[in-house]
Amino acid sequence: xxxxxxxxxxxxxxSDEQVAQSLYAKAEKIYPRQxxxxxxxxxxxxxxxxxxxxxxxxxLHWNGQQALLLDLPARKFxxxxxxxxPQDFFYLAVxxxxxxxxxxxxxxxxxxxxxxxxxxxxxxxxAFLWIERKVEGDRMRQxxxxxxxxNARKFRIKATKHFLWIVFSGWTGFTFVGYFSPIVELGHNxxxxxxxxxxxxxxxxxxxxxxxxxxxxxxxxxxxxxPYARFQSAMFDKDxxxxxYIPARGEPRGSRKRxxxxxxxxxxxxxxxxxxxxxxxxxxxxxxGLQYECxxxxxxxxxxxxxxxxMGYETGLIKYTTEHxxxxxxxxxxxxxIVIYAVFLLAIIAAFAxxxxxRVSLGLDVIRDRNTLYRETGDGLIENVYILKVLNMxxxxxxxxxxxxxxxGLSLHKDIAVIHVDSGGILxxxxxxxxxxxxxxxxxxxxxxxLVAKDNDALAVSEDAxxxxxx
Amino acid sequence: MAEIKVPKQQKCIAILWPSFLVAIxxxxxxxxxxxxxxxxxxxxxxxxxxxxxxSIGFLLFWLxxxxxxxxxxxxxxxxxxxxxxDSRDQ
Numbered sequence: 001x002x003x004x005x006x007x008x009x010x011x012x013x014x015s016d017e018q019v020a021q022s023l024y025a026k027a028e029k030i031y032p033r034q035x036x037x038x039x040x041x042x043x044x045x046x047x048x049x050x051x052x053x054x055x056x057x058x059x060l061h062w063n064g065q066q067a068l069l070l071d072l073p074a075r076k077f078x079x080x081x082x083x084x085x086p087q088d089f090f091y092l093a094v095x096x097x098x099x100x101x102x103x104x105x106x107x108x109x110x111x112x113x114x115x116x117x118x119x120x121x122x123x124x125x126x127a128f129l130w131i132e133r134k135v136e137g138d139r140m141r142q143x144x145x146x147x148x149x150x151n152a153r154k155f156r157i158k159a160t161k162h163f164l165w166i167v168f169s170g171w172t173g174f175t176f177v178g179y180f181s182p183i184v185e186l187g188h189n190x191x192x193x194x195x196x197x198x199x200x201x202x203x204x205x206x207x208x209x210x211x212x213x214x215x216x217x218x219x220x221x222x223x224x225x226x227p228y229a230r231f232q233s234a235m236f237d238k239d240x241x242x243x244x245y246i247p248a249r250g251e252p253r254g255s256r257k258r259x260x261x262x263x264x265x266x267x268x269x270x271x272x273x274x275x276x277x278x279x280x281x282x283x284x285x286x287x288x289g290l291q292y293e294c295x296x297x298x299x300x301x302x303x304x305x306x307x308x309x310x311m312g313y314e315t316g317l318i319k320y321t322t323e324h325x326x327x328x329x330x331x332x333x334x335x336x337x338i339v340i341y342a343v344f345l346l347a348i349i350a351a352f353a354x355x356x357x358x359r360v361s362l363g364l365d366v367i368r369d370r371n372t373l374y375r376e377t378g379d380g381l382i383e384n385v386y387i388l389k390v391l392n393m394x395x396x397x398x399x400x401x402x403x404x405x406x407x408x409g410l411s412l413h414k415d416i417a418v419i420h421v422d423s424g425g426i427l428x429x430x431x432x433x434x435x436x437x438x439x440x441x442x443x444x445x446x447x448x449x450x451l452v453a454k455d456n457d458a459l460a461v462s463e464d465a466x467x468x469x470x471x
Numbered sequence: 472m473a474e475i476k477v478p479k480q481q482k483c484i485a486i487l488w489p490s491f492l493v494a495i496x497x498x499x500x501x502x503x504x505x506x507x508x509x510x511x512x513x514x515x516x517x518x519x520x521x522x523x524x525x526s527i528g529f530l531l532f533w534l535x536x537x538x539x540x541x542x543x544x545x546x547x548x549x550x551x552x553x554x555x556x557d558s559r560d561q
Contacts, residue, residue, distance in 0.1 A: 196522070
């Protein structure tokens with residue numbers, strides 16, 4: 001790594017080169033040491049909760065169908081009691097904007113808590129690390145094993161680990177596809193070897209991505225691939241919660257016996273045991289200050305508190321703090337940045353909720369017959385032909401009344417007596433409109449189709465169309 | 472400023488990863504607007520399931536944006552060399 005003692009312009013360009021090389025150098029494998037403590041327990045809780053939700057949610061049923069099914073083959077998203085259609089794309093886009101703003105808000109307030117506890121990359125890496133530890137043993141054993149030349153024992157251990165990883169990845173891939181295609185059917189097809197080619201492709205693709213990202217790439221995903229890691233610092237200010245070492249208390253660092261009074265030796269509280277470095281999943285030294293690699297997982301806090309406890313020192317040499325607090329000031333939670341994010345967030349959530357409550361689960365498209373502009377009937381009336389597409393987006397079947405207005409004496413003719421559409425169904429309905437030529441004011445006249453459910457006045461839509469005549 | 476040698480693996484990630492993200496967004500937008508069953512590529516309806524069309528669409532979007540990424544990387548790198556004639560002496 002860079003040598004802090006070298007100074008001068010020549011050294012600066014040399015260190016530039018070294019930084020560039022270390023950025024692109026073949027990454028050395030990091031063996032994060034297992035850590036115990038408050039934040040480790042919180043993370044395990046988070047990991048178990050999120051993995052549980054991920055693997056179990058697609059099996060949950062609601063009113064006889066999969067509760068969360070983004071049914072791509074059928075072009076319908078079932079999210080508990082609502083069914084969204086491609087026409088509802090707007091809502092999904094707004095939901096994504098809300099999620100993005102929420103991330104901004106949380107980042108400004110509490111730093112990278114997303115990275116340390118909830119990011120899928122962290123969650124699956126933790127699961128893979130757990131499997132690795134169960135099979136290969138702790139950090140020391142893993143390092144020893146990797147240093148050995150390949151032999152039967154090493155091969156057996158490595159093969160077991162990769163087998164378990166692959167099974168776990170395969171299950172992850174299967175579950176992923178289960179969110180987009182009914183999972184019960186998918187499981188049945190898998191067990192009877194009838195999985196379609198594309199389902200197979202996506203199970204393997206996602207499984208492979210999990211295996212690669214959580215098994216091998218790990219912290220490099222955060223360092224090189226994650227866009228959030230690059231721009232999150234833009235949301236940071238002096239009152240954002242960060243994981244930090246307190247140099248004023250720790251320096252000068254140095255080893256000492258438990259019995260020695262550090263003050264008499266001119267030492268700070270840091271005993272330079274490097275535990276904080278050993279537990280770091282991204283392999284950095286938190287004592288070098290805030291770094292973009294830090295995912296705020298707080299493993300170093302747990303490790304350091306443990307050591308401080310053993311030394312009989314006060315804990316919190318590495319802790320969650322803010323830049324203001326470190327400089328002896330008071331952390332301001334309510335500040336313009338937070339207020340602005342919060343106001344935006346609340347406004348969009350309110351607008352979304354209002355708009356969603358106004359959503360009508362009924363769609364009507366009117367398509368004019370393209371072959372003839374109009375025709376004259378035997379009794380001298382002008383007739384236009386349309387095809388109506390009625391889309392019932394509600395979770396119940398309905399019968400509808402169809403009305404048309406816009407021209408005096410306009411009459412509506414259709415071949416079926418009752419407009420009945422099943423839940424989720426589409427009805428193509430040819431209709432004919434007839435009007436007296438004397439009532440037409442122009443060549444092209446505006447008419448309005450109105451469709452209302454017989455059992456619910458709120459289920460109503462209207463659609464404009466044109467009625468053409470000879471004038 | 473020393474010349475930075477970027478390993479092949481890094482170049483591959485720099486091309487494949489952003490184009491992957493773009494392909495997700497692009498196919499999401501495209502297939503929200505168009506139902507594969509209503510599409511007639513080259514005048515014929517493809518006899519492939521919707522999931523198949525989505526997948527092929529996604530892979531095509533990925534390919535197209537990856538090609539664009541290769542172009543960006545190529546122009547960026549050749550431009551770097553042109554701006555520093557001294558690096559040719561080394």
